[in-house]
Amino acid sequence: MSSPDLSGAERREVEATLRAAGIPDPDLQAVLAILDGPSLSMGPKVPAFERLFCEYTGSRHAIAVNSGTAGLHLCVRAAGVGPGDFVLTTPFSFVASTNVILFEQAVPIFVDVDPQTGNLDPALAAEAARDLAAGGEKARRWLPRQGAGEPRPIKAVLPVDVFGQPADLDAMRQIADEYGVRLIEDACEALGSEYKGCKAGTLGDYGVFAFYPNKQITTGEGGLIVTSDDEAAAFMRALRNQGRAPGDTWLQHTHLGYNYRMDEMSAALGIAQMARAEELLAKRERVAAWYDERLAEIPQVERYRIRPETTRMSWFVYVVKFDPSVDRDALAQKLEARGIPVRPYFAPIHLQPYMVERFGYRPGDFPVTEDLGRRGLALPFSGVMSEAMVEQVCRALVEALSG
Numbered sequence: 430m431s432s433p434d435l436s437g438a439e440r441r442e443v444e445a446t447l448r449a450a451g452i453p454d455p456d457l458q459a460v461l462a463i464l465d466g467p468s469l470s471m472g473p474k475v476p477a478f479e480r481l482f483c484e485y486t487g488s489r490h491a492i493a494v495n496s497g498t499a500g501l502h503l504c505v506r507a508a509g510v511g512p513g514d515f516v517l518t519t520p521f522s523f524v525a526s527t528n529v530i531l532f533e534q535a536v537p538i539f540v541d542v543d544p545q546t547g548n549l550d551p552a553l554a555a556e557a558a559r560d561l562a563a564g565g566e567k568a569r570r571w572l573p574r575q576g577a578g579e580p581r582p583i584k585a586v587l588p589v590d591v592f593g594q595p596a597d598l599d600a601m602r603q604i605a606d607e608y609g610v611r612l613i614e615d616a617c618e619a620l621g622s623e624y625k626g627c628k629a630g631t632l633g634d635y636g637v638f639a640f641y642p643n644k645q646i647t648t649g650e651g652g653l654i655v656t657s658d659d660e661a662a663a664f665m666r667a668l669r670n671q672g673r674a675p676g677d678t679w680l681q682h683t684h685l686g687y688n689y690r691m692d693e694m695s696a697a698l699g700i701a702q703m704a705r706a707e708e709l710l711a712k713r714e715r716v717a718a719w720y721d722e723r724l725a726e727i728p729q730v731e732r733y734r735i736r737p738e739t740t741r742m743s744w745f746v747y748v749v750k751f752d753p754s755v756d757r758d759a760l761a762q763k764l765e766a767r768g769i770p771v772r773p774y775f776a777p778i779h780l781q782p783y784m785v786e787r788f789g790y791r792p793g794d795f796p797v798t799e800d801l802g803r804r805g806l807a808l809p810f811s812g813v814m815s816e817a818m819v820e821q822v823c824r825a826l827v828e829a830l831s832g
């Protein structure tokens with residue numbers, strides 16, 4: 430996989446693109462050096478990036494892939510989830526955490542979330558797991574209206590660290606252990622967060638990070654799995670590389686695999702970004718603190734609660750909930766008109782058209798998720814925002830709220 434020579438114009442175009450994305454000079458040079466070098470893929474940068482993550486998380490293995498979704502999918506395969514299996518998960522998330530279950534023709538078992546954090550409600554999750562294992566009529570309330578088959582025990586648990594805040598991972602661990610199944614932590618929004626002093630991503634059997642440009646660190650497109658399970662790590666490495674097991678040649682494929690490999694440019698950017706991870710997280714934390722301070726004075730705005738178990742919060746997005754009396758969509762339009770980009774967050778997964786079609790979900794099925802989805806708005810948020818910019822957003826918000 431040798432690198433083509435870049436013309437001066439191509440090189441300038443890459444530089445211009447990266448600069449426009451807010452990528453600083455050292456990161457840019459790291460990417461350009463790959464473009465000048467011998468390998469664009471399957472070179473030394475991906476393993477170096479993986480080693481950094483082993484150090485950062487203390488996990489035995491790190492497996493870099495080309496998206497967070499790809500990482501989650503490999504975890505679902507490693508957990509042995511297959512057609513018709515049940516996976517306990519949340520409807521209040523980005524769709525990828527559910528889609529990876531559907532990729533294997535398995536069935537997501539949704540339970541509603543804690544209104545204060547947006548994370549899976551641990552009591553409901555435990556109840557659902559218990560009822561499903563017991564079978565019978567009680568179990569049916571957890572099943573979608575169609576496409577689920579008969580009640581049976583869950584095959585995996587897949588909580589999401591919503592907006593960067595770790596889910597109640599002790600409770601999730603307990604459920605997974607009770608049924609002898611894998612815990613997959615979707616930490617795609619939570620790089621750097623800590624739960625009771627442990628890094629997010631390390632509390633499940635497998636944890637997944639994502640590096641799309643809006644995440645805490647970016648590789649362009651990219652993701653990474655951490656695990657301390659040797660066997661699962663070897664399996665996921667093989668699946669990432671078209672199913673080639675150790676010892677397989679280029680055209681030998683022990684498993685049904687994928688091309689989920691991360692390329693060398695992405696890994697080089699990731700390495701440069703990880704060198705500045707603390708700085709990047711601190712900048713985001715500072716912006717969140719400015720928002721916290723100003724928004725506390727606006728009565729129609731409610732903030733998500735950071736639980737004491739979250740011993741470090743790493744902010745992915747800054748989402749607020751408005752008082753039910755506020756017309757959220759009209760407010761969003763007013764803010765957009767003032768040049769403030771905002772986004773409803775999250776749109777409940779169970780009400781996406783393909784989910785309704787396949788499983789027969791209806792409005793009202795997960796009332797807390799739907800309420801949070803209806804009242805929530807992600808405010809402009811990134812580490813490069815100044816205090817004046819936060820002030821400007823909050824002033825526009827106050828004006829929009831008052832008429």
Ligand SMILES: *Cc1c(COP(=O)(O)O)cnc(C)c1O
Nearest residue numbers: 496497498523525617618639641
């Ligand atoms: C970003 C994200 C992912 C992964 O997204 P990719 O775009 O595939 O990298 C998965 N789950 C959640 C909750 C996310 O926010």
